[in-house]
Amino acid sequence: MNLLAARRMAVAKLDAAGVPDARLDAVILLAHALGTTRAALALTPSQTELAPDQLRGLEQALNARAARQPISQILGARLFWGREFAVTSDVLDPRPETEILVAAALHHPFASVLDLGTGSGCILLTLLAERPEARGVGVDLSRAALLVAQRNCERLGLTERAGFVQGSWFDPVPGRFDLIISNPPYIAECEMARLSPEVRSWEPRLALTPGGDGLAAYRAICAGATAHLSPGGWLMVEIGPRQGRDVAGLFQAAGLAAIAVLPDMDGRNRVVAGRYLPETA
Numbered sequence: 524m525n526l527l528a529a530r531r532m533a534v535a536k537l538d539a540a541g542v543p544d545a546r547l548d549a550v551i552l553l554a555h556a557l558g559t560t561r562a563a564l565a566l567t568p569s570q571t572e573l574a575p576d577q578l579r580g581l582e583q584a585l586n587a588r589a590a591r592q593p594i595s596q597i598l599g600a601r602l603f604w605g606r607e608f609a610v611t612s613d614v615l616d617p618r619p620e621t622e623i624l625v626a627a628a629l630h631h632p633f634a635s636v637l638d639l640g641t642g643s644g645c646i647l648l649t650l651l652a653e654r655p656e657a658r659g660v661g662v663d664l665s666r667a668a669l670l671v672a673q674r675n676c677e678r679l680g681l682t683e684r685a686g687f688v689q690g691s692w693f694d695p696v697p698g699r700f701d702l703i704i705s706n707p708p709y710i711a712e713c714e715m716a717r718l719s720p721e722v723r724s725w726e727p728r729l730a731l732t733p734g735g736d737g738l739a740a741y742r743a744i745c746a747g748a749t750a751h752l753s754p755g756g757w758l759m760v761e762i763g764p765r766q767g768r769d770v771a772g773l774f775q776a777a778g779l780a781a782i783a784v785l786p787d788m789d790g791r792n793r794v795v796a797g798r799y800l801p802e803t804a
């Protein structure tokens with residue numbers, strides 16, 4: 524089969540499976556199967572024949588995508604803040620909106636950072652890569668997720684400054700940190716059925732929802748914040764667009780100051796930040 528025919532076949536298969544953006548995904552998976560980039564693929568003559576192993580690889584990838592497996596899991600990687608992170612079905616696929624949380628954190632100085640619910644490690648490892656003098660710890664309840672985070676840490680050459688521990692929120696971490704950051708599970712139980720098949724069927728439930736009203740993780744994190752923040756330190760969390768008021772209220776009840784709700788590029792509330800100033804707490 525030549526490139527042109529393979530491309531048509533791929534688009535038809537993904538379209539039939541109801542995959543959104545079938546054309547784009549077909550090209551991404553074709554480039555992946557050929558071991559090339561989309562840009563190079565565009566310059567490849569359309570009469571080029573696919574080798575048998577390339578065709579097999581393409582068919583496998585198309586079957587996975589038709590079953591609505593996310594592209595990042597099929598490729599095994601996702602770009603986040605310009606760096607490549609390994610992604611498996613054991614971790615949340617790093618989202619572009621989480622870069623808003625990272626950007627907010629980088630507005631402040633910090634030498635120590637605690638990332639609660641680290642998943643792939645994308646937040647902690649990005650912050651440490653951007654701040655060569657800082658050290659940090661990533662916590663996750665999922666041992667499988669921590670193995671992915673550790674792999675990413677090694678790939679980025681950050682093992683001397685990053686550590687990972689298994690446990691629930693603050694349970695496994697002693698000490699205080701200049702920055703506590705988290706993108707916790709925040710989808711309310713009643714919203715789970717509305718998620719796309721890519722998310723609902725392929726990403727870990729533990730990464731998506733704490734059940735109930737979606738606020739349980741924020742309650743736990745806020746309850747432990749002032750005992751684990753250095754004086755002057757910041758707590759920053761990602762939120763769902765309709766959770767700003769509730770989460771800011773939890774920050775206030777926890778005794779944090781300078782509380783701000785920050786929007787993402789679409790103007791939707793995305794981050795809540797608050798500072799531990801013991802004299803005002």
Ligand SMILES: C[S@@+](CC[C@H](N)C(=O)[O-])C[C@H]1O[C@@H](n2cnc3c(N)ncnc32)[C@H](O)[C@@H]1O
Pocket residue numbers: 614615616617618621639640641642643644645646662663664665668690691692706707708709729730731
């Ligand atoms: C929304 S994902 C975020 C992953 C990653 N930080 C990111 O932004 O892509 C939430 C993470 O919290 C972890 N998690 C859920 N409950 C937890 C708990 N009680 N203690 C620690 N981690 C937890 C999940 O395993 C998951 O990796």
